[in-house]
Amino acid sequence: MFASKLKVGDSVRVISPASSLANDWISDELKTIALNNFKQLGLKVSFSENVSEIDDFGSSSLQSRVNDIHQAFADKSIQMIITTYGGFNANQLLRYLDYDLMRNNPKIFCGHSDINVLSNAILAKTGLVSYSGPHFTSFGNKLGFDFTRDYFQHCFFSENRIEVCASEKFSDDFWASNQDNRKFSPNKGHCIINEGHAEGVIIGGNLCTLNLLQGTEYMPPLKDSILFLEDDYEVHPGTVDRDLQSLIHLDDFKQVKGIVFGRFQNKTNMTNSLLKQIIKSKCELDHIPVISDVDFGHTTPLISYPIGGKAQLNVGNGKISLSILEH
Secondary structure, rough: OOOOOOOOOOOEEOOOOOOOOOOOOOOOOHHHHHHHHHHOOEEEEEEEEOOOOOOOOOOHHHHHHHHHHHHHHHOOOOOEEEOOOOOOOOOHHHOOOOHHHHHHHEEEEEEHHHHHHHHHHHHHHHHHOOEEEEEEOOHHHOOOOOHHHHHHHHHHHOOOEEEEOOOOOOEOOOOOOOOOOOOOEEOOEEEEEEEEEEEEEEEEEHHHHOOOOOOOOOOOOOOOEEEEEOOOOOOOHHHHHHHHHHHHOOHHHHOOOOOEEEOHHHHHHHHHHHHHHHHOOHHHHOOOEEEEEEEOOOOOOOEEEEEEEEEEEEEEOOOOEEEEEEO
């Protein structure tokens, strides 16, 4: 089930299911830039009642977060729900969400990182496709936002097939702390690990967050899927290896059609050479296409993609074609 696409004049609701808008790194300047970027797309932004409530964990009470999600889905004037930022505790909400409300009021739901736990759970419980893409704070980028904006438009304003190309440059800096002094590096493009051809349903997002759903009713099936996987600066090659192995141990992993890895941050010390060693060490992956260094995860810029949508991956003769067919 897909929510309706956006059009000029539509309304976006900002919610904080993991991190509060009141966290001190989110400056007034950042919020102003974000609002201007939404305005340039012709979108109107409103904020949930508890978006700036904050506790000792940089989040807010479970009830406040649940109420804001329910109010956003129930509000007929809202076409899109976007999250403030990621965090660590969105999985606290899963048992308390009204999935019938979501199913009966389908809206675009977008965020990444910890928010992917909600996206995958919503898909599993309702069949509603939601999206891994920019947060509200991502729109506060003063530099390097064009690519993110373009893929946001491709995904949310159009139903056309999306050809996923590599950005010209990327950044892995703590951009919000000093927006006028950023470092961008040339992008070498997507990297081939295994060749092959696949078409399937997109599942995944943040790897360690997805693994929180294993063994629960909130884990979507992996049958006939292409996994989109990424992780942040807190992991290292060893933890990526074991987190991936945990997925491989699931009964339906044998029906996974391919894997697409987002770009790892520099602090992970993950290289394409190490990732290739991890992939090649697992015989279960020998028969499926695997690529890496795609523009999603915790670097700038990033694509938007549908969790529950359909992708096609063709890797051969040194060439990569990654397309999002249904979004």
